Amino acid sequence: MSRWYIDKGPQGDVAVSSRVRLARNFENIPFHSMMDEAQALEVENRVKKAFLEDSGKKYSFIDMQDIDPVNRQVLVEKHLISPNLAERRRGSAVILSDDESISVMVNEEDHLRIQCMFPGLQLEKAWELCDRIDVFLEERIDYAFDKELGYLTCCPTNIGTGMRASVMLHLPALIQTGYIKDILDACAKLGAAARGVYGEHSEAWGNMVQISNQITLGLSENEIIKGIDDMVSQIIGQERMIRKKLYDRDPLAFEDKVYRSLGILRNARVISFEESVRLLSDVKLGISMGIISDISDERINEVMLCIQPANLQKAAGIAINNEVRDAHRAEAIRKKLNSI
C-alpha cells in the first residue's frame, strides 16, 4: 500500500511532506503529568471506543506496552509517533489509520495528539482531515476548553488551537549557498520555527528542514495554515531559483556531484547514516533537476526509511550491532538502487 512517507506529492521537488497535529485533553481527567495509571487507561479506552465508532476508516490500535523496542522505533522512524511516546508503556498507545495518514497518539504529552500527514505540500488537506477527526472525537469526548484561551494543553506553547502545522522541505541549494540563514531568520520573525529533521542540534542531515508554526494562540487554525503555507511556498520558490542558478553556473560540476553520490551509494560496502543521507540528498536533487531519470523520488524515500537503525534491523530479522550496521545499510541501499 502506498504511504505518505513514500509517495511524492504536490511541489514534491522541494516539499517532502506536510503534517498538522492538534493537541487535545479530556476535561475531567488530570493532565498527563498529574494523572494515575487508572486515569491513563480510562483515556486510552475512551479514545479507542470512540474510534471503533468510525465506520469510515480502518484503524490499528497499538498499545505501547505490547510492542518491542524495535517496532516502537520503526514507528518513530516513519514519523508516525514521537520519540517521547516510544518511551511510554502501559496506558499509552497510538491509533493508526490503514494508510498511516492518520496517527493519534494517546497519553503522550497531552491526552491526545491527532496527526494527519500527506506527501508534498498539502497542509490544507492535512488540516481538513485533522479537523474532521477532531469534530468526530469532540462529539464523543469532552475536551478541556477555555472560552478565553481555547484548547488547554500540558505545555503553554500549545495552548489555544493546540495546532502545529509543519512541512518537511529538502533545501540543498539554500543550505549549500548559505542563503538558508537569512530565510530562517525571516521565518523566526514571522513566528515559524525551523529545525533539521535528521542530525543533532542545528545540523540538517540530508538538507531536510522542517518548518512549523510557533504561535498557537490568537490566530485561527486557517490563519496558521495559511501563514505556514505562504511561507513554505516562498521558500520553495527560492530553493528552485537557487538550484537553477547553481546548475546554470556549471552544469557539468552539478551533474558530476549528483552522479558521484549515486555511484558511491550503488557501490559502497560500508556506509554511515550521516553519509547516506548526504549522498541521497544529492541524488534527490539530481532527480528533481531531471539529471537522473531512472530512479524515482519514491524509491529515494524508501531508501531514506530503510537505512534507519530500526527499519534496518527489522528487515534483517536479527539484532544488528553497531559494527555491522553500516554494512547492512550499504547492502540495503545497493539492493534498492541497483534494482530499478
Place this chain on the structure above:
Amino acid sequence: MSRWYIDKGPQGDVAVSSRVRLARNFENIPFHSMMDEAQALEVENRVKKAFLEDSGKKYSFIDMQDIDPVNRQVLVEKHLISPNLAERRRGSAVILSDDESISVMVNEEDHLRIQCMFPGLQLEKAWELCDRIDVFLEERIDYAFDKELGYLTCCPTNIGTGMRASVMLHLPALIQTGYIKDILDACAKLGAAARGVYGEHSEAWGNMVQISNQITLGLSENEIIKGIDDMVSQIIGQERMIRKKLYDRDPLAFEDKVYRSLGILRNARVISFEESVRLLSDVKLGISMGIISDISDERINEVMLCIQPANLQKAAGIAINNEVRDAHRAEAIRKKLNSI
C-alpha cells in the same frame, strides 16, 4: 592487436611491465650533442637500412619531423618513446615493431636506444629480444666500443653495458602502509633506482613505481637482469603479503574502498588525471584480490592509456583544452568501464 602495455603478463597482479634498453652509438660519428644535421641523417638512414634487412619482423619508421605534437605525445604516453625524443625533429626517429614490443629510438640522447618491452615480469625475455636486435645491428653497424669500458655512451651513467633494465610495479599496499620507504632504501643500497611512473618529484600517482638498475658498468648484462629480477621478485612477494594482511584485517573496509572507487569512475562527469589513476589503482588492486571479477586488468590498462592528454585528444578527434579535458576523461572512463 594485443600490446604489451595492455596485456597482463606473468606476476601481473603486481608487475605491470618489464623493459630492457641498450644505449648504443656509431663508432665514426660524433655523439649526438656534437654532431651536425648531416651526421644525424646518416645515422638515421643507416639504422633504417639495417632494419629493412630484418625479414623476421615488420617495422614502422616514424620520423619525428613527420608527426604532429599530439601523435608524438601519444607515443610518449604509450612509453614507446621518451619525452626527450618527442622534442626532437629532423634526424630523430623511432622504429617500432608491429606489436610495439620493440622500439628503437634514433638520435635521442645516444645514436641508438634499443628498447624491448613485455607485460608483467619478463626481464629475461626482454633482454633476449634486445640482445638479438643488438647482435643483428652490430653485424651492420660499427658501435663505439672500448675494450676496458665496453659500449660508450653520451652520459657516463650508461657506459659499459649501456643497459637499463626496469620493471613497472603496482604497489598500493606497500605505499599505503609506508613500508615502501624501507624497500626503496634497500633497493638504493643494492644499486637500483625507483621512481614514480606518473606524477612529479617523489610522487607515485596510481601507486606505480619503476625499479631499474643504476649501475651499467662492471657487471654483465645477465648479472644486471638477474639482480633486478631478484629484487623485484622480493618486492612482489612483500606487496602480496601486505595486501593480504590489509584485506584480512578488515575485508569489508577493503572491499568498500575498492567499490567506492569503481562507483566514482563509473559515474563521474568531471575527473582529473590524478584522481583517475588513484581510483584506478584501487580497482586494479580489487581485481588482483578477486573482489572485482567483471573487469579485466587489460581493461584497466586500456583506461590508464586512454585518459592521458594526447590519447584523449586523439580519441576525441578535436583539440581539447584544459577546461573540457576532465569532462572528456570522465566520459572515456565511463565508456570503458560500463561496457564490459
